[in-house]
Amino acid sequence: MKYTIKEVSQKLGMQTDTIRYYDKAGLLPNIERDNNGYRIFNGTDIYNLQMIQCFRSIGMSIEEMKKIMIMPLDDTRFSIEHREEIVKKQRDKLMQQKEQIDQALLLVEFKLSRYAEIKQSQANQT
Structure with a gap:
């Protein structure tokens, strides 16, 4: 199409x-x-x-995208191994970002649970 x-x-x-x-x-x-x-x-x-x-x-x-997407496969400067290494580095960056996001989410969830506890405590006092 x-x-x-x-x-x-x-x-x-x-x-x-x-x-x-x-x-x-x-x-x-x-x-x-x-x-x-x-x-x-x-x-x-x-x-x-x-x-x-x-x-x-x-x-x-x-x-970097050009190296892994359009360079001819027989170009020795950009072998499959070289392309694979580029993608692996990007994956490693993503994993690092994911860990940072996971940690931030844990802190946010903790903060929200504390707010819920405070609200519940205030509701019980009235």
Whole structure:
């Protein structure tokens, strides 16, 4: 199935300017164009944009994304092992962020339970 940039934008919740930026940055190397020069997206393009969204959400740079998404597999500078290492580093960052979030959630839950105890104590006094 083929999609316009507007349809892809709506489907992914991504601004059309952002999609154009990723295309111009070289992250969508095989985007088809119609007779008027408008981008036409297919399922693979949408999957690649979803990967870009995921990678950006975890702070991966455009250059790192290029290394793991579009460099030829036979490019020895960016072997599977090298790409794997980039993704593992991102995973490790995410795990660290997750631990920080888990700790923050514990503190917030504790604070909320204290408020509930105080409210209950106040209710019992009246």
